[in-house]
Amino acid sequence: MYAISTRRMARIGSERMIPSFSDIMRPMLDALSDGSVRDTVWLRDEIARRFGVSPEERTELLPSGTGRLFDNRVAWAYVHLQHAGAIERVARANYRITPRGTKLLAENLTLIDVKVLSQFPELVAFRKGRKGKEKQAQVATAAADLADDKSPTERLAEAHADHRDELIAVLLDRIRTCDPTFFEHLVLRVLVAMGYGGSEEEASEHLGKSGDGGVDGVINEDRLGLDQVYVQAKRRAESGVGRPEVNSFVGALAGRGAKKGVFITSTHFSPDAETYVAKEVKDFKVVLIDGEKLADLMLRFGVGVSTRETFAVQEIDEDFFTEELG
Numbered sequence: 058m059y060a061i062s063t064r065r066m067a068r069i070g071s072e073r074m075i076p077s078f079s080d081i082m083r084p085m086l087d088a089l090s091d092g093s094v095r096d097t098v099w100l101r102d103e104i105a106r107r108f109g110v111s112p113e114e115r116t117e118l119l120p121s122g123t124g125r126l127f128d129n130r131v132a133w134a135y136v137h138l139q140h141a142g143a144i145e146r147v148a149r150a151n152y153r154i155t156p157r158g159t160k161l162l163a164e165n166l167t168l169i170d171v172k173v174l175s176q177f178p179e180l181v182a183f184r185k186g187r188k189g190k191e192k193q194a195q196v197a198t199a200a201a202d203l204a205d206d207k208s209p210t211e212r213l214a215e216a217h218a219d220h221r222d223e224l225i226a227v228l229l230d231r232i233r234t235c236d237p238t239f240f241e242h243l244v245l246r247v248l249v250a251m252g253y254g255g256s257e258e259e260a261s262e263h264l265g266k267s268g269d270g271g272v273d274g275v276i277n278e279d280r281l282g283l284d285q286v287y288v289q290a291k292r293r294a295e296s297g298v299g300r301p302e303v304n305s306f307v308g309a310l311a312g313r314g315a316k317k318g319v320f321i322t323s324t325h326f327s328p329d330a331e332t333y334v335a336k337e338v339k340d341f342k343v344v345l346i347d348g349e350k351l352a353d354l355m356l357r358f359g360v361g362v363s364t365r366e367t368f369a370v371q372e373i374d375e376d377f378f379t380e381e382l383g
Contacts, residue, residue, distance in 0.1 A: 075117065075127050076108050078208045079170035081134040084108070086162050086169065089144060089154040097150045101131050120214045124372055132373060133208035137171065141180035213370060221356065228352040228361060233294050233323045240292035241273060243361070244321050247351065248276055250358035253286065278317065287315050291322040298322045300329040303345070310341050321346040 081104055088103045089095060095103075105115060105127065115127045135152055138144045143158035157177075161169060174180045232240060248254060254276045278284040289306045291298055303320060310318045318341060320326075325347045334343050346354070355361050 075110060075114055076104075076130065078130040078133040078137070079168065080108075081131055082138055082174075083162075083166065083169040085131075085134050085138060086143060086154060086158050089152065090159070090162055092153060094147055094151050094153045097132070097135070097152075100135060100152070101128060104131055104134075119210060120218075124210075129210055129372070130208055133210070137174060137180065137183075140183040141174040141177045143169075143174070210370065210372070213368075224356060224362065225349065225352040228355055229323070229348050231361070232292070232348065232351065235292065237292045240323060241290045244288065244290045244351075245274075245276070246360050247354050247358060248288070248319075250360050251354065253278060275315075284317070285315070287313065287318040289318070289320045291320075293322060293324045295324060297325040297327050298330060299327045300333050303330045303333060303343075307338055307341060307343060310343075316340070317342045319344045319346060321351060323348045323351070325349075 084104060084107050085100060088100065088107070104110075110127055115125065117126045118124065119126050119129055135144060138158065139146060139152065141157075142155060143161055144152045145155050146152055161173075166173060171180075171184070175184075232243065235243070245254070273290050274288045275285050276288055278286050287306075287310055289309075291302070298320070303326070306318060306320050310316070320343065326345050331345060334345055
């Protein structure tokens with residue numbers, strides 16, 4: 058059974074580990090070393106057997122939820138080996154080792170990864186999206202930049218996550234420095250986008266009219282107004298919201314005979330405030346939304362942001378290439 062490189066292991070769940078696509082490439086060459094032609098279904102099963110990947114682990118999804126993580130890594134392994142000239146596709150979804158692949162195995166390398174394969178200009182050209190051969194100096198520079206173990210799908214997901222984190226940071230800066238009245242209406246926009254209040258006009262009839270007793274407004278929970286949710290919005294630049302303010306909000310709910318409330322702040326809630334709501338508030342349903350959660354909701358429901366460009370992440374349909382077409 059093959060071991061997973063410590064620096065390349067990807068934890069799934071609490072203890073499970075799935076090999077990276079770099080870890081898979083050497084075992085894949087080993088599996089094809091007898092010169093036989095093997096299809097991608099066989100390759101997935103064989104790699105899973107060699108690494109001891111369980112059926113449950115094979116069902117783990119990519120962060121995007123668009124495909125299986127293990128299958129994705131196996132696919133990127135044979136794609137990279139093919140573009141490096143180590144294996145060749147002889148038919149739909151069928152591969153066999155090449156003399157170059159046999160030579161690589163003869164070097165007895167513990168790991169065959171992108172860094173190793175980047176000695177071949179064809180692979181570097183593929184990774185960089187270029188056609189034809191590169192000059193040796195360009196190849197060396199590109200190879201150094203590409204010496205990682207993540208598949209292109211995973212790198213795209215990480216780039217998206219990084220961009221999202223940057224957007225949240227910018228949104229937090231904006232909402233913490235905006236006018237308090239603007240913040241109240243921002244909160245309203247988010248709640249309406251989530252489906253509360255029916256429409257912004259209907260919800261606006263209630264927002265900001267109370268202003269006493271720890272309550273800023275009330276909004277319909279549904280379009281028919283069958284139930285209502287009381288709202289408190291606190292815009293602050295730095296300081297958090299403590300238990301006394303949350304306690305005052307809960308008291309206001311009790312005084313109005315209300316059962317549900319949402320307390321939203323641009324910063325954070327103190328641990329005492331969070332513990333109080335989680336363990337001591339029994340007769341009410343109170344939800345605390347801090348600045349980061351608010352920014353997350355703004356992104357999720359398209360409030361204060363606009364979509365400039367979208368990218369469709371497509372993958373090979375392996376079933377398509379293993380069935381006979383009419």
